[in-house]
Amino acid sequence: MKKHLALPIVEAKPAANWWRTLEELSGDDSWRVCLEREFPPDADEPSASSRRDFMRLMAASLLLAGASGCEFTQPREKIVPSARLRDFAPPGGATFFATAMDFAGCAVGLTVETRDGRPIKVEGNRMHPSSLGATGVFQQAATLDLYDPDRLRVPLHEGNLITLEAVRKMLAELADQCDDDQGESLSIVIGTTTSPTVRRLLDEMVSRWPKARWSAVNAFQTYGQTASVHDLSKATSIVSVEADFLGARDWPPVYIRQYADARRIVGSTNDQSMVRLFSLASTPSLTSAKADHSLSVAPS
Amino acid sequence: MPQLFSRSSDTIFRAVFIGLLVVVCGVVGTMFALARSSYLTGKDITVEQPIPFSHRHHVADIGIDCRYCHRGVETSAHAGIPSSQICMNCHRKLWNHSEMLKPVRVSYREDKPIAWNRVHDLADYVYFNHSIHIAKGIGCYECHGRIDQMPLTRQAHTLTMGWCLECHRSPIEHVRPTEFIFVPQPLSELVGGNEDLEALQHELAESYHLRRKTDCYTCHR
Numbered sequence: 001m002k003k004h005l006a007l008p009i010v011e012a013k014p015a016a017n018w019w020r021t022l023e024e025l026s027g028d029d030s031w032r033v034c035l036e037r038e039f040p041p042d043a044d045e046p047s048a049s050s051r052r053d054f055m056r057l058m059a060a061s062l063l064l065a066g067a068s069g070c071e072f073t074q075p076r077e078k079i080v081p082s083a084r085l086r087d088f089a090p091p092g093g094a095t096f097f098a099t100a101m102d103f104a105g106c107a108v109g110l111t112v113e114t115r116d117g118r119p120i121k122v123e124g125n126r127m128h129p130s131s132l133g134a135t136g137v138f139q140q141a142a143t144l145d146l147y148d149p150d151r152l153r154v155p156l157h158e159g160n161l162i163t164l165e166a167v168r169k170m171l172a173e174l175a176d177q178c179d180d181d182q183g184e185s186l187s188i189v190i191g192t193t194t195s196p197t198v199r200r201l202l203d204e205m206v207s208r209w210p211k212a213r214w215s216a217v218n219a220f221q222t223y224g225q226t227a228s229v230h231d232l233s234k235a236t237s238i239v240s241v242e243a244d245f246l247g248a249r250d251w252p253p254v255y256i257r258q259y260a261d262a263r264r265i266v267g268s269t270n271d272q273s274m275v276r277l278f279s280l281a282s283t284p285s286l287t288s289a290k291a292d293h294s295l296s297v298a299p300s
Numbered sequence: 301m302p303q304l305f306s307r308s309s310d311t312i313f314r315a316v317f318i319g320l321l322v323v324v325c326g327v328v329g330t331m332f333a334l335a336r337s338s339y340l341t342g343k344d345i346t347v348e349q350p351i352p353f354s355h356r357h358h359v360a361d362i363g364i365d366c367r368y369c370h371r372g373v374e375t376s377a378h379a380g381i382p383s384s385q386i387c388m389n390c391h392r393k394l395w396n397h398s399e400m401l402k403p404v405r406v407s408y409r410e411d412k413p414i415a416w417n418r419v420h421d422l423a424d425y426v427y428f429n430h431s432i433h434i435a436k437g438i439g440c441y442e443c444h445g446r447i448d449q450m451p452l453t454r455q456a457h458t459l460t461m462g463w464c465l466e467c468h469r470s471p472i473e474h475v476r477p478t479e480f481i482f483v484p485q486p487l488s489e490l491v492g493g494n495e496d497l498e499a500l501q502h503e504l505a506e507s508y509h510l511r512r513k514t515d516c517y518t519c520h521r
């Protein structure tokens with residue numbers, strides 16, 4: 001599956017054989033305009049004005065900003081109840097849903113707070129072993145994904161909207177075809193996942209159609225991509241090689257909780273001594289900052 | 301040495317002093333009057349709504365209980381504005397071709413909420429909880445007035461801090477039996493003579509464990 005992007009190869013310039021952007025490398029002239037000007041050609045530019053004009057404008061803006069705070073009446077507010085009854089929480093009350101988010105090959109248990117049927121906040125699920133109540137930045141940002149206008153709401157087929165009935169019909173036809181050739185014509189591509197349900201479904205598929213193939217490919221690669229979650233609470237020493245597992249980004253957020261617990265001495269229930277953290281990294285990170293012994297190494 | 305001030309300066313001084321006093325009192329008085337005017341408190345101002353919903357029709361003519369639509373009033377801080385689905389419970393069958401109710405049908409069908417204009421708007425630094433008022437025997441009428449006589453919803457009282465405190469200082473005069481909490485009429489119209497009323501309210505205050513609530517943090521928390 002690995003395919004390298006072919007970059008345009010140009011003669012090294014005598015002055016410099018390094019480049020900063022792909023445009024510069026390709027020798028395209030349009031980038032030079034951007035380098036020479038502060039603003040792109042069509043952007044608004046402040047007209048030639050004196051420092052005094054600028055001060056005048058700024059003073060006026062400041063004054064107006066202050067005046068806008070002197071509103072006499074309260075701003076008119078709207079009340080927007082949901083069109084349909086979605087949950088049974090009282091108005092203004094919250095309903096919490098337990099869910100999980102598969103990210104970079106690890107499912108993180110979450111609770112989603114909804115009000116009037118609208119999800120408003122994602123937090124970790126205390127009872128889920130890969131979260132223990134913690135979340136990372138991607139889980140926090142998932143709230144915005146739910147309101148993403150580009151989020152797929154209806155099935156697409158070759159770029160065209162189709163109905164669910166049409167999808168079911170196509171899948172039924174596909175199943176018939178696979179029954180005929182034992183799945184030789186079937187190949188499934190999925191993202192890396194630790195979901196036991198997906199695993200079971202794939203196993204069911206392969207047992208029914210032995211010639212079918214499936215492969216896991218990711219749209220983008222992250223450091224945290226593992227198909228397994230480690231239990232740091234049992235570790236006495238942790239060696240991190242270019243892995244910012246305390247960064248609350250690609251790694252399961254439970255690591256932060258486990259690390260914090262393993263470092264705790266006062267009130268600790270286990271008799272073990274404090275866990276030691278060794279970090280080898282090319283760039284400083286939260287993990288290397290926390291490490292007992294941190295070593296900077298060149299990436300290559 | 302000649303006189304520094306002429307004879308007339310006393311008069312000028314008095315005139316200026318009185319004039320200043322009048323201006324200062326006028327400005328302060330105007331501000332006080334303005335703060336209590338319905339322009340700023342919103343009292344008796346009818347707010348335009350996407351649908352001209354009539355409480356008079358739904359409460360007085362038909363007799364729907366408040367809690368049918370405002371379902372959070374007993375359990376939540378917010379009474380809650382009904383979702384279009386609650387309107388459609390009846391209006392699926394009744395007036396289901398009315399042009400006036402078209403926004404409700406569209407909202408329900410397309411699952412797009414109706415944006416109502418807020419009528420009762422407390423300042424954001426005020427904590428208000430509907431359920432505790434209901435639980436302590438304060439009826440809808442005490443704040444919302446004769447909602448059963450309002451073709452279009454308006455604010456019956458000023459909702460200023462002074463108005464809230466009037467009741468918080470002596471809640472006993474505003475308490476009513478549980479069965480009349482959702483009846484939008486003054487208690488005196490619902491029970492007999494004035495002496496009975498006072499005795500009843502004292503008894504009720506006892507049973508509701510009613511107390512003066514005038515600590516700042518009761519509302520500003």
